[in-house]
Amino acid sequence: MRTVLDLLRLLADRADGAAPTEELTRVAAELSGSAPEAGALALRVGAAMDAGRRRESELAALVEIARDLASGSDTGSVLDTIVRRARVLLGTDVAYLTLYDAQRGDTYMRVTSGSVSRRFQTLRLPLGAGLGGLVAASRTPHRTGRYAGDDRYRHTEEIDSAVREEGIVAICGTPLLVDDEFVGVLFAANRSARPFGADDAALLGSLAALAAVSLVQARRLTDTATALEALRGAHAAIAEASDAHDRFAGVVLDGGDVDDIAEALGRLLGCWVSVLDPDGVPAARHGSVPGGLDAAAALRRAGNSAGRPVAVPCAGGAWVTPVIAGGQRLGTLLLGGPVRSGDAAPGPGAEPAPGRPVELTPGQVRIVERAAMVTALVLLLTQRADESDRIDRADGIAELLASGEPRPATLARLAALGVSIRHPHVLLVCRTHPARRRALVREAATLGGRSALVGEQDGAVVVLLPGDDPAAVGARLARPASEQDPDGVVTVGAAGPFRPADGAGPLYAEARRSMEALLALDRAGESATAAELGFAGLLLGERPDVTGYVSGILGPIAEHDERRGSDLLRTLEAYYAAGASPTRAAAALHVHVNTVAQRLDRIGRLLGEGWQDPERSLELQLALRLHRLGRS
Template identity: 80%
Template sequence: MRTVLDLLRLLADRADGHGSAAELERAAAELADSDPEAGALALRIRTAMDAGRRRESELAALVEIARDLASESDTGSVLDTIVRRARALLGTDIAYLTLYDAERGDTYMRVTAGSVSYRFQTLRLPLGAGLGGLVAASRAPHWTGRYAGDGRYRHTDEIDTAVGEEGIVAICGTPLLVDDEFVGVLFAANRSARPFTPDDVALLGSLAALAAVSLVQTRRLTDTAETLQALRGAHAAIGEAADAHDRFAGVVLAGGDVGDIAEALGRLLGGWVTVLDADGTPVARYGPVPERLDAAAALRRAGEAAGAGRPVAVPCAGGARVVAVIAGGQRLGTLLLGGLGEHGDGPANGGSGAPAEPAELSAELSAEPAELSAGQVRTVERAAMVTALVLLFTQRAAESDRRDRADALAELLAATGPPRPATLGRIGALGVSARRRHVLLVCRCAPGRVRAVSREAATLGGRPGLVAERDGAVVVLLPGDDPAAAGARLARPASGPDPDDGVTVGAAGPFRPADGADRALAEARRSVEALLALDRAGEAAAAADLGFAGLLLGERPDVAGYVTSILGPVAEHDERRGSDLLRTLEAYYAAGASPTRAAAALHVHVNTVAQRLDRVGSLLGPSWQEPDRSLEVQLALRLHRLGASGRT
């Protein structure tokens, strides 16, 4: 017969972990026959001891889980660890975790352990729907031994279908909370009707609390790491841009121009670069600039980018990036770049600093522009700023030189007769040789085109040329002997789309500036006004090219030259063949252009006159009898006779 002492001995052994639970239960049952109270007390002590041992085991498991979570730095790894340990610790068929989506206002399945249904693994739970939705909405744990028939939950077809496909019967869910911040829901579930005890719910809640803290800390560590990485990237980008700035500054200090900056930028980015001036004209290039690029679209995009007030590399239709070159709020030019990283530290296909031809910038490319790193963005910004400074200095130097040349030419033109030595010294300092032969051009155009024509004229003579705006016209002094040929380089008729595009040029010379330019200016002015009066706008001519009008306008009319230009072929024929074509022409016009009366005056047959006139036509051209040309011929005949009379 068991005694109370035997029972105490078995309890002591059980407490030390050596005793048998079955033997303890038999001893308590035997003792209950003689002492029911002692037997019941023994069973209570055993139950409490088992519960304590289980809590110790659970606590040890939680400590181990916390240690595992502390070693994880990735959010995904933390979640996997939580769900696997929850399934193992509670001994359930399935464990899973949903996370809260603040933007959509629901929770979504993030990780599962033991699940086999894809529908279940991709399930989203609206707040308040199903057991998980109720946990999320109430921020309190809920559990059920048979979910399908539990009326406490708002069932939906989507949730019930996924739960049924997974075969889940019993579910327990508890919220993940950190300082009232709702993170998600941790679940444990079985495919059989096994009820969850309060101890199970408490254990799952402990796991959920541990998981929530670990998850939030991991997220914060990730955010901190990303912030540090961004700071390191920004620091590297700043260093890269500083190195680029030093390189660009070195180029400028060494006397480099925009072409050298384009080359430096192209080498740094490993791509091609084109620099356009304010008018969209290519002024420099580096690398294999595409032959088909939409320059008009680039300029439009540059105009949009200029609104930012600082250099911004924006994508441009045509596979390039466009950067507005800005200084003092003024757009001085445009950088076009592309092919980044394709050509290394050097030009592909033979990079060149030569300006791109406008035809190379005519059509679109289909390629998309490459993305720029933070360092590349800063490098491009530095290049645009340095380019703006170079262009600004160049523009101001060119403007100063233009003013000096305009003032010098105005001083030369204002002199009556030979200019003062100071004037000659001033134009000599600008590269004009006062003893060399020059021509003078007076260009008439629409008022809005004066500046453009001035810029174009300044490129004709290079350093020895002078350009000034005077009385609404552009006056140009160029070295040379052929005034008409020089004027033809600037003259052009008005085009259909732009009626103000025409330029009419009167020319004079050659002359020597040391002798004065006032007479040449007056003659060039008379020539351009004569062209406009004769409806010959868009042409260039000197007085000698205007026929009889030139005789009236020229400062020193060349009568002999005029006669030769009109009648030279006929006079030469008479001298060579002994013919009488000039006399026949005089008789023809004296007879009122009547071959019959001319034949009578010459005492020859009318057919002879006709034959002679045919020969004149072959020498002067088929239009010699047209009104304007006929007037020129008659005037030349009169001057020829006057000249002949003077010689006799």
């Protein structure tokens, strides 16, 4: 017969883990008749001892889980540890975890353990749908012993079909919360109708709380590592750009110009480079610049770039950045082609999208920005030097045009500007749109190099260039309008050749009349000399110069008569008055016909071949008539 003392001994052995639960239960049953209250108390004490032992085991497991989570170096490993340990700790068939997607406003399956269904592993749970959606929406734990028939949850076909395919019956879910921040939901599930008790929910909740903290810490560690890596990359980019800046500065200190900077940039990045002036005209280049370059598109894109390189879909893709100094747009830097790959650039074999260049690394972006900065400095210094030289040359040509016979001081100034005052020159008067005059001035200056004088006079661009063919030189500057550039038309009147030492006043008037005559004849965009226009230049010019026109046509004959005392002008006039008949002209002059023939032969040598052609004859007769009227 067992006694209460035997029961107490069993409880002591139970506390030491020596007595099985079944023995304690049997002895308590035997005492139910003699000491029922003692038996019941013994069973309660035994159950409490079992619960304490289980809690100790769970706490030990949580400590071990915390140790595993602390050693996790990334979010993925932390999540895997959480789900795997939850399944083992609760002894369930399946464990899984969903994360909150703030952008879509739902949760998605992130990690599973024990799952066999692909549909279940890719499931998304809208807030409020299913058990998991309700946990996410209410931020409170939920459990069910038979999910399929539980009306507490809003069932959807997508969720229910995934649960059926996985074979899940009982589910317990608890939210992952850190400082009221909802992270996700941790689940434990069975494929049989095994209900989850309060202890199971509490244990899962403890694991979820520990997991949420670890997950947030892992994310922060990842963010910190990312930030550190970004800082290292930024430091490397700054160092790379600093080295490039030193290289550019060395180019400038060695007396280099924009071409040298373009070459240095092209070699650093392994690409072609083109530097455009404010009008889109190439000022420097390096490498094989594509022929189909849309400069206008590049200029527009650079104007909206806020000073940083931006991609433009021209010439197969290029990068463009403005060249700015003191708020003034001095030009545009354009580059493209196989830019040298950096750490952040596409790997070997990577191709850029159609019409877009290879992406620049942060270091390469800074290199381009430094190149634009140094280019702006060089262009600004060059611009100021060029502007000073331009003003000197404009003043020089204005002084030459203002004087009849140049003063010695004027000739000395022209010689100091590089003008060979005793060699042949041509004078051009060009009319273009006011907004294009500066560009025309720069273009004209390039034709004669350091020997050219260019300035603005009475709304036109006046150009003095070395040469003896005014028609050919004028044609180089003349430009018709186009659909792409309707304001780019340039009309040119040309005169010469002449020696600047002899003065340029009459030549300027002649060239200007020719330009005005072209405009009156609706021939804008062309070039012509007074000889090419003939009497049209006299009739259509705004300021007709009859004396100059007569001198231009009859000058050689008049000079011969004055020098030799001959009578060639009167003979030519009589010849035309007699209907081009030497015989009748001889009769009118009271000389022998042979004398008239000899005089006409001399006139032909002075005027050149073709003087009796209809067009030349008309010019000669008009000049003779004006000459006679001028004498009367």
